[in-house]
Amino acid sequence: MKLTHECDLLVIGSGIAGQTAALSAAESGLRVVLAEKMATLGGSTVMSGGWFAFSGTDEQRQEGERDSAELFMRDMQEVGQHRNDPALLQAYLDDQHETYRWLKQHGVVFREIEISSGQSARRSHNSAIRDVMASLHEQFAAAGGITLSEHRATRLLTDDAGRVVGATLDAAGSDVEVCARHGVVLATGGFSRGTDLLRTFAPEQLNAIPFGGAGNTGDGLRMAWRLGADMADMSTVSGTYGSHPETGEVHELLTAYYMGAIIVNLNGRRFTDESQSYKTLGRAVLDEPEGLGIQIFDAKVRAKSHPGIPLKDMEAIADRGHLHEAATLDELAALVGVDAEQLSRTVEHYNAAIAAGSADEVGRESLCNGVGSLLPIDQAPFYAYPAKSLMTTTYCGVRVSPRSEVIDVDGGIIEGLYAIGEVTGGFHGAAYMTGTSLGKGAVFGLRVAQDAAARAARETLGAIA
Numbered sequence: 001m002k003l004t005h006e007c008d009l010l011v012i013g014s015g016i017a018g019q020t021a022a023l024s025a026a027e028s029g030l031r032v033v034l035a036e037k038m039a040t041l042g043g044s045t046v047m048s049g050g051w052f053a054f055s056g057t058d059e060q061r062q063e064g065e066r067d068s069a070e071l072f073m074r075d076m077q078e079v080g081q082h083r084n085d086p087a088l089l090q091a092y093l094d095d096q097h098e099t100y101r102w103l104k105q106h107g108v109v110f111r112e113i114e115i116s117s118g119q120s121a122r123r124s125h126n127s128a129i130r131d132v133m134a135s136l137h138e139q140f141a142a143a144g145g146i147t148l149s150e151h152r153a154t155r156l157l158t159d160d161a162g163r164v165v166g167a168t169l170d171a172a173g174s175d176v177e178v179c180a181r182h183g184v185v186l187a188t189g190g191f192s193r194g195t196d197l198l199r200t201f202a203p204e205q206l207n208a209i210p211f212g213g214a215g216n217t218g219d220g221l222r223m224a225w226r227l228g229a230d231m232a233d234m235s236t237v238s239g240t241y242g243s244h245p246e247t248g249e250v251h252e253l254l255t256a257y258y259m260g261a262i263i264v265n266l267n268g269r270r271f272t273d274e275s276q277s278y279k280t281l282g283r284a285v286l287d288e289p290e291g292l293g294i295q296i297f298d299a300k301v302r303a304k305s306h307p308g309i310p311l312k313d314m315e316a317i318a319d320r321g322h323l324h325e326a327a328t329l330d331e332l333a334a335l336v337g338v339d340a341e342q343l344s345r346t347v348e349h350y351n352a353a354i355a356a357g358s359a360d361e362v363g364r365e366s367l368c369n370g371v372g373s374l375l376p377i378d379q380a381p382f383y384a385y386p387a388k389s390l391m392t393t394t395y396c397g398v399r400v401s402p403r404s405e406v407i408d409v410d411g412g413i414i415e416g417l418y419a420i421g422e423v424t425g426g427f428h429g430a431a432y433m434t435g436t437s438l439g440k441g442a443v444f445g446l447r448v449a450q451d452a453a454a455r456a457a458r459e460t461l462g463a464i465a
Ligand SMILES: Cc1cc2nc3c(=O)[nH]c(=O)nc-3n(C[C@H](O)[C@H](O)[C@H](O)COP(=O)(O)OP(=O)(O)OC[C@H]3O[C@@H](n4cnc5c(N)ncnc54)[C@H](O)[C@@H]3O)c2cc1C
Pocket: 012, 013, 014, 015, 016, 017, 018, 035, 036, 037, 038, 041, 042, 043, 044, 045, 046, 047, 048, 049, 050, 051, 052, 053, 151, 152, 153, 154, 187, 188, 189, 190, 211, 212, 213, 214, 215, 216, 217, 218, 219, 220, 251, 392, 393, 420, 421, 422, 423, 434, 435, 436, 437, 438, 439, 441
């Protein structure tokens, strides 16, 4: 027998996008069901570094950081190689302050700001993301929201006019039908764990280390696809460069290259401009022997380690035995199996180019995305961190409007169906800027909830009239 639930809004997926939407809608008085296929909530979000990208914040002002919405827009377009949908970017910038304030009002503390991949200002705001998600969920329950964990959405339900009116969920082999009066929101994340979809859209990425939320197999994308949804950015899937080959379920990623390291292959040669987005580097490293890029740096960069802060915590990496140290570059090369003679030559050329202020062999001019002066590698001890590409995220998927309506292959709207977060495409274009995925999850999660509340109010008024 089928169990049936009725609600105003059905949100499928409990990451940052789903939980922001669910909480905001519940606080507006809507009856919300949040469905999650896994036993634990949070998807890739709770595995993430917790960085949100915002400009014009209190934290930036307090630290004298100059940033603006215009600069933010320019950076996103440059990182995305102008393949991102400007309307989605504009929607993010229009709503970023409201979202930032909403997060703070709901207890989020931004403990540090930092510059990272694709940014030309310190715009990444770090949060303790597990605590954030636990707290948002507590507030959702307190607002009367209903959570169905271990309920996997398998099919979207439509009425005779083709409008999406609910979904079928699988709960331990039994079907549960959820009817949703004011919309169904797909917030099912990407397909970093979806081997079949990776084989279809980005087969080369099967060589990256699998990572991301265990439930992120692309279910939402398939459900929308079945209804004729269009897709965007499907050719841009890339892992993130910077994780040790033995990285397990604990997230380990080092971006010493944004602090002054170079990256060499096993032949001791640099192969790309290290200041680019770590997604671009993730694509480049797959073509190198064994898919390996070894971060090489000296004592100056080692001193920039920031214990406890994701991407910068060399102490934790050293404790796991993944960071190699040696008194000379030759010894270091031997430790990590890199061609020693070539490594010395590579470092020599790099240092000489910095001293002369002349062009570097891979065209690098800055530490990160045009910002920060390059540092010679000349102070012992020397360090090496061998790293591969980690398949954390896919950043492509269902095409959406700035109101998160799902757009079909003919450019029409699939009524009643919305998509937010990593299941969507079109926002990032060719590559991603740190913090814009948690950021877009929250921005569009809040937007879609506000729209649902407005729709519900209109429809209720219409029914009374
Ligand atoms: C290691 C790592 C570090 C990262 N660091 C950052 C960072 O610092 N800043 C940043 O902006 N981004 C970061 N990202 C990317 C970011 O975390 C994700 O893109 C973002 O959290 C996605 O949020 P989401 O809500 O869309 O999806 P998720 O958080 O992945 O949530 C999707 C949920 O949907 C569930 N689901 C899937 N299918 C179904 C179904 N059929 N029925 C019910 N539930 C379903 C999944 O189980 C999952 O719980 C990182 C990612 C990783 C993996």
